[in-house]
Amino acid sequence: MNIWQTITGSDLTREWxxxxxxxxALPADYRAAWEQVKGHLFPYGDFTGRNLLPILDSALALLEETAADGQPVREVLGDDIKGFCVALAGGEGARTYRDRWREQLNRNVARELARLGG
Incomplete structure (x- = not known):
């Protein structure tokens, strides 16, 4: 990846x-599960979503393999797709983009308050 691809995000577009x-190419029930997986993983992405690409690639590969084997999607992901995605993202308590932005905002406010007060 070169700097131009990083700036424009063209590499992300291509991968997406x-x-x-x-x-x-997946069966309909697997496509529906894929949409849910994407929706539940997006909050764990960084600003560009680049950090999610390996996770999404692995999740899609799992869906492709199990669809090819003829397994029902519920057997693969279980009934709790959100829980499955939380586990993929790093487990319960994994930081989402909201957590990171909130921490950054708190640091900036604390820095400004310290500057104004002292």
Missing amino acids: KAFEARAA
Whole structure:
């Protein structure tokens, strides 16, 4: 990846289109599960979502393999897709982008208060 791709995000667009093309080949119940997986993982992404690409790639590969084996999607992901995604993202208590932004805001406010008060 070069600097231009990083700035424009063209590498992300290319990878995202590849993910969606792979997902389109899945059976309908697996495509629905893929949509849920994406929705539950997005809060764990950074500003660009680049950190989620390996996780999404692994999740999609799991769906592809198990669909090819003919396993029901519920057997693969269970009934708690959100819990499955939390485990993929690093377990309960994993920091979301909201947590990181809240910490940054608190640091900035504390720095400004210290500057004004002292």
